[in-house]
Amino acid sequence: MPDFKGLELTGKTAIVTGASRGIGAEIARLLGKRGANVVVNYVSAGSQQRSEDLSKTIREYGVKAVAVQADISKVAECPKLIEAALGISETGKVEILIHNAALGVDANLVEVTEELFATHFDTNVKGPIFLTKAAEPHLPQGGRVVFVSSAAARLGVAGQTVYAATKAANEALARVWAVELGQSHGITVNCVNPGPVATDQWNESDEQFRNDMKPLIDSTPAAARIAEPNDIAPLVAFLCTEDARWSSGGVLCANGGLYN
Template identity: 30%
Template sequence: MENAQKLAGKVALITGGTLGIGLATAKRFVAEGAYVFITGRRPAELEAAVQELGANASGIRGDVASLSDLDHLFAAIKEQKGYLDIVFANAGVADLAPLADATEAHFDKHFDINVKGTFFTVQKALPLLRDGGAVILTSSTVGSQGPANLSVYSATKAAIRSFARTWTAELKDRKIRVNAVSPGSINTPGLSAFGQTPEQTAQIFESLASQVPLGRLGDPDEIGKAVVFLASDDSSYIAGIELFVDGGVAQI
């Protein structure tokens, strides 16, 4: 009988795995039979997430923008498991800043974490990533839209979408599939942070939901299910794509 678990026996890495989309995906991966390494910058949140995930998960503290932290991460994975089957390069940040007001620090923060972090996470994973493995990158609907006050963040997500194309070409001989998942507005702590008060957050959520054809924000678990699809054999003939999970907001 076919094993019902889509990721049985797989070893996975999820960066930014302590909250929101990363944690929801980690829960899905564990439920589907994978052993999961998660990263995060804040020790308390990392420990809490590992406790929630259970015995088939480990947490390794680190900042994806730091190459020494990435070296430590992959050394630990090599020592504990010896290989990876799945890399979900998910860690990222998003802050509002109009073009006229954006600072160098704002620009550097977003490109260091979102672009540099994603690039070197995947580069440094390659020696451990087994042939036939899967790489999933977190892009965003804003990578192909033009929302005001998010020009830097949107540019980082467009770069990540580009990585899915070029890395598909570069890794084809190893049968490693690279795809991007592009969430729309998802009910996460990161989205909540755009509001300075609970009332303002509620207004932001209501405004965003009104723009979505399905009439609501997405749930992190809905992204997790899409990532499981891209990580599993269910998507064995899918490479280089951008899978929008956005309630239709960027589609019509």
């Protein structure tokens, strides 16, 4: 009889930041489909309805799901997500934390403003640090933390001074926390690094940037196409499983071999 027990997420509870749309929505949906209870986080009032609709879809898989508005760039709002997760947890713990929410506005070095720097670092770096700090007392042995990083962390792409720096910071955090939360806590911390994915972040990037990326996309070893959110979510879901226990502090290729 086939045995998929090592891939089960049943009974676990997950927080997915930035789950109203794009990659985060697909991760939240898949974790729910694989048996996890899910906190669907969003920030904009305009995303409330779709976050609630997604939570309803996830509940139809027979798990619990709740949409929670919280701005992860504000330290004071992070505990809302932990409280919501504990509210739907069957174990009194929060087994899975997915750092997906991020800003990604392109700006060449000469265009970078202090405000762009601050908003991106607050959302992409400060948010994950303080949310993980708030989650730490509730993450059990076997807990999983996964960052949605980006190929931009290591692939030099013009226009990504600040964004790339925040994603490189995510990968550094994964390496540090793999040690800090490893032997003492039994938690693994990893990243996935998508290349271009067809989401709002991509569609809202400027045309020049998308044109510049076309030759790169066409050279993707796995297929000459842009990724879809459902190319990324299964890799994140895998890192959340018991079977992924020996992977920590790493970056799992999520870009079709474009960059590793």
